Amino acid sequence: MAKVLLAGESWISTTTEYKGYDSFTSTKLEIGCEDLLKSLRALGHTVTHLRAHDVPENFPWTLAELNQYDVIMLSDIGSNSFTLSNGVFAGGNPSVNRLALLKQWVQAGGSLMMAGGYLSFSGFEGKAHYHGSPIEDVLPVTIKPYDDRVESPQGVQPLEAKDNPITRGLGEFPVILGYQDIEPKAASQVLMTADSAPLLVTGTAGKGRTLAYGTDIAPHWASQDFMAWDNYGKFFSRCISWLAGDLA
Known part of the structure; x- marks a missing residue:
């Protein structure tokens, strides 16, 4: 099984409660991937979760770290x-471009x-801002330079676009409530669609494999029915296994 x-997939929220004349503020760390972590680990994968606020300082700085x-x-x-x-933003010092490093690693x-x-x-x-980045170079999709969300509150059912080892035999996918407007690259494989738009896309970059899943792994775009789906963990486990080369 893969080491991931x-x-x-985490955030810090601040709430201010007003009670008449007085108010107080509370802060909470929220983890959006708890179900995914539990599912992947139960299926044998070793998963390290680097919370969003730790990414700027603790995401791997070298190829040797990524190679773990x-x-x-x-x-x-x-x-x-x-x-x-911190060294770049607060200190004004040059540093490793970890997007370029990740591209090199892939x-x-x-x-x-x-x-x-x-x-x-x-x-x-457009705040994620991966358009034109080294990450877009290796992903199997092109990324819009503007807000790419497609909100679908009515619910959209993901559909297999072609037979493939990731979704094969998983049955009907529960509805999702939105997705990203992404475009598959010429050499990529569109495995699933939503409203005829690409949803699950795979490809290669140099010697590496890449996968774009154009919707959320947790609410709100992943509906409660999707989160409760019996094959929720198996689907993402297969995505990981395909990437790791353990699934043809």
Whole structure:
């Protein structure tokens, strides 16, 4: 089974409660990938979760550090978190471009997955900002330079676009509530669609494998029915196994 580094999929929320004349503020760390982590680990994968606020300082700085993993998964974490470390943003010092480092790692044989969300691909108001980045160079899709969300509150059912070892035999997928407007590259394989738009796309970059999943691994785009689906963990496990070369 694969050794995976999942970066992102957490956030810190601040709430101010007003009670008449007085108010108080509370802060909470929230983890959006708890179900995914539990499912992947139960299926035998070794998964390290690097929370979003730790990415700027603790995401791997060298190829040797990246080589500890079979698969890197980016989920709901924008490009600024990889380029604006404290040394660069606060200190004004040159540093490693970890987006370029990740591209180099993939081309040398590493495997990369990006899952959708408000800070994936282009994202909400374009803030994820992967368009034109080294990550777009290796992903099997092109990324819009503007807000690429397609909100589908009515629910859209993911459909197999072609027979493949990732989705084969999993049955009907529950509805999702939105997805990213991404475009498959010429040499990529579109395995699933949503409203005829590419949803699950695979490809290669140099010696490495890459996968784009254009919707969320957790609510809100992943509906509650999707989260409760019996094959939720198996689907993402197969994505990881394909990337790691354990699935033909």
